[in-house]
Amino acid sequence: MVAHSLGCITALRHLCSLVGPWRLGALVLVSGFVDTLPALPALDPHIGRPLDLARICTHVGRLTLIRSDADPYVPPGHTDRLAHLLGTSAQIIPGAGHFLASDGVMSLPAALAAVTSSGPTES
Numbered sequence: 001m002v003a004h005s006l007g008c009i010t011a012l013r014h015l016c017s018l019v020g021p022w023r024l025g026a027l028v029l030v031s032g033f034v035d036t037l038p039a040l041p042a043l044d045p046h047i048g049r050p051l052d053l054a055r056i057c058t059h060v061g062r063l064t065l066i067r068s069d070a071d072p073y074v075p076p077g078h079t080d081r082l083a084h085l086l087g088t089s090a091q092i093i094p095g096a097g098h099f100l101a102s103d104g105v106m107s108l109p110a111a112l113a114a115v116t117s118s119g120p121t122e123s
Helices: 006-017 041-047 053-057 076-085 109-116
Strands: 002-004 024-030 060-068 090-093
Touching: 002 006, 006 024, 006 041, 006 053, 024 109, 053 060, 060 076, 060 109, 076 090
Parallel strands: 002 024, 024 060, 060 090
Antiparallel strands: none
């Protein structure tokens, strides 16, 4: 599963709601966050509810977080904190902005590599 920005917290909320046994081979979160965003306060009601992230980690084979060093919407520290809560670190793509076409990002090889890898958990 690959999610981007607000899709990350939405995917994480869904995964936290699953009951019974489940397994996800790979989870890639791009510009992910669980803290409110200074640039987008209208999202605060959706973001503010806590998540049981430790539970997710036990169900995911490979976990990859990717962030830019120049994201105008999601501060780098927000993705780094999410990575820390998930027991990993974020991979940094220099100058990728918010990973939008308008930022010049037309593909994301790091995300493709993360979902096609057969190796152990990655950062």
